Amino acid sequence: MKELTPSITASTGATDVTGTPGALSGLKVIDLSRVLGGPFCAQTLADHGAQVIKVEPPQGDETRAWGPPFNDTGLAAYYLGVNRNKQGMVIDLSSTEGREIVLRLLEDADVLIENFKIGTMERWGLGYEEVLRARFPRLIHCRVSGFGADGPLGGAPGYDAVAQAMSGLMSINGSPESGATRIGVPIVDLATGLSATIGVLLALAERNRSGVGQFVDATLYDTAIALLHPHASNWFISGNPPRRSGNAHPNIVPYDKYPTRTCEMFLGIGNNGQFRKFCAYLGKPELATDHRFMDNSDRIANRTVLRELLEAELSHVDGHALCENLIAAGVPAGPVLSIPEVLTHPHTLHRKMAITTATYTGTGIPLKLSRTPGNITSPSPAFGEHTREILEAHGYDANEVQALLDEGVVIAAPTV
Incomplete structure (x- = not known):
């Protein structure tokens, strides 16, 4: 019988393109x-x-x-x-x-x-x-x-x-x-x-x-x-069973998917400042000062009427352009993309999250370590x-x- 060797001679784990062993090299x-x-x-x-x-x-x-x-x-x-x-x-x-x-x-x-x-x-x-x-x-x-x-x-x-x-x-x-x-x-x-x-x-x-x-x-x-957050936490505190709300968030408004003239988009507005910026970009700054929508709790209480108002305004808007402007202004928003759109997106390629080599085609590594x-x-x-x-x-x-x-x-x- 051959003497026991500690490792195999072929590939034994990932090494980066510069030859630096990965963080778990030797494991x-x-x-x-x-x-x-x-x-x-x-x-x-x-x-x-x-x-x-x-x-x-x-x-x-x-x-x-x-x-x-x-x-x-x-x-x-x-x-x-x-x-x-x-x-x-x-x-x-x-x-x-x-x-x-x-x-x-x-x-x-x-x-x-x-x-x-x-x-x-x-x-x-x-x-x-x-x-x-x-x-x-x-x-x-x-x-x-x-x-x-x-x-x-x-x-x-x-x-x-x-x-x-x-x-x-x-x-x-x-x-x-x-x-x-x-x-x-x-x-x-x-x-x-x-x-x-x-x-x-x-x-x-x-x-x-x-x-x-x-x-x-x-x-x-x-x-x-x-993974049940925030629904489990909400139930522990309120005792109220969560209800299905589609794409809407139970604790934040507006935090939902909306149709636009060119695409569907998702708004993830988490505070009053973001809401004011959004209303200004939409050309409806008065919505941010409307007593029904001034604070998140107000917007939750009036989420149905706010959604109707936003849908009417967004139906005439180029969603892609609006999302780009909102992101640049620090307002969370993005178009709803298909899988092919995501995997060919310039940022996906820049982040090396879609990889094609001589032997591998697929998603990349999400964790980036500097050394x-x-x-x-x-x-x-x-x-x-x-x-x-x-x-x-x-x-x-x-x-x-x-x-x-x-x-x-x-x-x-x-x-x-």
């Missing part, structure tokens, strides 16, 4: 998760330099087939959007030999991310409290689940839309006419991925002091409830693309790798 992450929340967390860590090894089951991450659209190699856009900067291998964790490989990977790992059904890791002999904490005391084990392990809903499977429904998010989204409406992106999965990322980084910071890892418990349910910026160095891995390479880097010789392949314990992409 090793084993990503056993699938679909969205866990992979999004792992991708965020990889974007900033962590070495992330994505371990898939023999059937693969199901999002590989969540299309169309598919790229020219048959991978679904859904999968491609949350697995960049990772290396990929395939292991059958239902086999003893497969679980031994994972334990080998964890010997020098910093973080383990998984989103298996509650109890699966324990059944495999990989539970944190039963096995991993004692065997790998510095390991940070992050579990992403629907509802956590205990409580009335403990162990129940979690799905974004179901979490939106059960957390109350759907009840406050939509209009009185539409009824409860799912938010148009998997907001709970994505936010839980970010919560998991924060949890991992907090545990890493604490490990710097204690030298000991810990278990990070991120759930869709908890995260969704944390150690993240970077996109590799596309989402093909099925089993790095299986052989990772095994060899972790002490398996060529004969052992072949035996694992022959036994179906691992799967590797065909060699070119």
